[in-house]
Amino acid sequence: MSQRKPFPFPEFESRWQKEWLASGAFRAPNPGEPAFDAAKPKYYVLDMFPYPSGDGLHVGHVEGYTATDILARARRMQGFNVLHPMGWDAFGLPAEQFAIKTGQHPRVTTARNVARFRAQLQGIGFSYDWSREISTTDPGYFKWTQWIFLQLYGSWFNPATNRAEPIATYAGNDPNSVRLAYVAEMPVNWCQALGTVLANEEIVEGRSEVGGFPVERRPMRQWMLRITDYAQRLIDELxxxxxxxxxxxxxxxxxxxxxxxxxxxxxxxxxxxxxxxxTRPDTLFGATYMVLAPEHPLVPQITTAEKSASVAAYQAKVSSKSDLERTDLAKEKSGVFTGAFAVNPVNGARIPVWIADYVLMGYGTGAIMAVPAHDERDFEFAQTFALPVVQVVQPPGEAHWQGFTGDGIAVNSDFLDGLPTPEAKRRIIAWLEERGVGAGRVNYKLRDWLFSRQRYWGEPFPILWENGFHRALDEAELPLAQPEMDDFKPTGTGEPPLAKAVDWVRYSDGARRETNTMPQWAGSCWYYLRFCDPENPGRFAGQDAERYWMSGNPKSTGGVDLYVGGTEHAVLHLLYARFWHKVLFDLGYLSTPEPFQRLVNQGIILGDDGHKMSKSRGNVVSPDEVISEYGADSLRLYEMFMGPLEQMKPWSMKGVEGVFRFLARVWRLAFEENQEGQWIPSPALAEAEFTGQQARVVHATIKKVTEDLEALSFNTAIAQMMIFVNEFTGAPVRPLGALRTLLTLLSPFAPHLCEEMWVRLGAAFAGFDGLASRQPWPGYDEALLIDNEVEIALQVNGKLRDRVMVAKNATQAECEALALANPKVREAIEGKTVVKVIVVPGKLVNVVVK
RNA sequence: GCCGGUGUGGCGAAAUGGCAGACGCAACGGACUUAAAAUCCGUUGAUGGGAAACCAUCGUGUCGGUUCGAGUCCGACCACCGGCACCA
Incomplete structure (x- = not known):
């Protein structure tokens, strides 16, 4: 079935893709290279690089990638040196799981998937600089991931300077207690099914984010990254x-x-x-009992003999619960009394100490003072176990004090009485500090980052163990690759699969290698830096290259200028990457404190049934099917025409046909088919002047497209280009200047079509030199945007009554007179008094009457 | 429960506080065609009136407010989507 297409995209799209690749059309020169032009400002536009899954590219990927590609292409035409790279976040569980099932090495699966993704991306005509392609699994890449880990290992966060410094500047006697990468025996999220621990961020509703398997708490020795030291800066520098x-x-x-x-x-x-x-020290007088987390280390010490059996039973019950069950049971408070009493420091009251699972070991100190009068959870607990409730805050207005958690006036609180909550907080903190029984304190929910995984397909840690102590592997021994293995299965004991490679593990008589590997996040934490200088063998990126691409300049704010990806990375990748970046910045390796200046999230694309695309629903759209039917330009254009980039929106094949028809109209603006079925230049084409109306549309389109690109409002830019085409489709004579402008503006959106039309027109007419994608971006003339006459609205009390044409330079008085003379306005104001007349030049006249 | 986002024709959507619905889809009518497809030209928010070009009224989730004028700003509410969730 060789059905004739309305324009010959199957032939020219792949031809241009080959041409761009072969000529290195989108290669961005680095400082120091002959082609580098220091006068050009830089623009770094980046996509969140994909995990090359076995499913291939998704239309959701294509949306974000098209947006950045349009901008990259436009910026090149606007005279920027544009860095627009692509790579692969290729370590990860699916390849390893597949390896376990089939015995095929993850490297093989990964290479196959990468080849597929690359071919698909090239088939859409994205203008990536493919000479900068990287993969996180490449030893030349992960050498530097390991090197950065060593920087973390070799430094600490100095609170006095508020930044990371080499560990040598630490004056204390236990450097291991402050390293940014450290080892800790701690309760972790163990997933039996995956055979690995997971970070808090990788768990959704008590189950693994990948696969949805149950997760339990289990104490294990793990590598941690001290991200909590950066908590304040990670907030402030947003x-x-x-x-x-x-x-x-x-x-x-x-x-x-x-x-x-x-x-x-x-x-x-x-x-x-x-x-x-x-957070409410002002309510200290109302603390009538205390609660420890069941896992709190003091519990065995304080529990009385008489209560030890019931306490142990409760602890056992809680520890057997998964996190899911523990939070599921949130509705009913449970707990047991330890038999112990504490003394309230402000009033000497003896208050009972309980344990309960509503107190979490992981937050604060794992213990609370309970103020049931002014905390919902404490109140509920006190109700359940008949504990005393004492009011210490008087709410404003009519609100009842019991369970009131807002600010008010302190009561029943001795020296705090009468003080409003904020003042009472200050007073009590000063009081506590004077007596050495307390102090002001800032606390964060953020936990240190659990950084080790029990997997094969990840970066090995450059760490050696000797006599129970860890030390860094010498930098000269990087990259440290995984051993070759056939058996990738988890051991089931928590011991990582690498432990099975006995020869690899043995480093020397006394030393053994660390057998954990890094999590998938490691490679994606710094890949944007490697893109600056991907081949550099001696540094993660050459200093000149890093400075050029990452620094600010008068035309750019610095860092990655535009970063586009999905919201799912809001707190994972984007937080981790900021953390690593800040450490490297503090240590003097980078020129900016933040990696990504401008961030945009593309919205999710739903199936045409309005539901999220999924295999089970059968509503998944593959980019490949769209390309074979309508071409890559149609795919690109439709993804941008669907609606605002950041919005969730449903797919519609009818919509694809719509933009496809538009592209065909663009084609037929210039070409028609002769008797032999060949496309020849249309006889309507001529080197002609624009009519006034045509000039207005041309300049309005240049203006609109230029401005909409800055705002990433691609849908309205395309709508304006459709107006442009509609204007010229009916014209008996089509000025070649219109084609030049249109093809230039449209080429970032539909590059194949524009490139093809440009060279075909160039064969027949003068003024089509070079490539469409190499044309300078057109400017526009404001003066040509407005007609000599404009239509203005005539309103009475804000209500539209008529429309009239006026000269564009009509004075306010003239407009007002025109309005008052208008028959429809006269009819509407008949018998009423004109209070005032508002004139908005070029827009409307509003007559206000009473 | 807390936080955030979104509510506009049959559908995707557009609109610096100034003519609501640009542009596209779908639908309908016409031209071309033996016919269909494709293409081109036109109509298309709702209701009522008119033979008709046209006229009137209503209309941006609901209710209120500010303003000469509100889809847009303010307040309250409703619905849907997303995130967090015993964080002391």
């Missing part, structure tokens, strides 16, 4: 970024800063103390 407010908020909430106080409660019997964190 301010200067051009990111969606919602993403900034998501990050702030995830970091979860709260201000309060640390308070020390002495035990009534015995000499140990319990420390609690509270």
């Amino acid at each position: 301010d200067g970024l051009d990111w969606p407010e919602s993403i900034k908020l998501l990050q702030r909430n995830w970091i979860g800063r709260s201000e309060g106080a640390l308070v020390t409660f002495a035990m009534a019997d015995g000499d140990c103390v319990i420390e609690v964190f509270t």
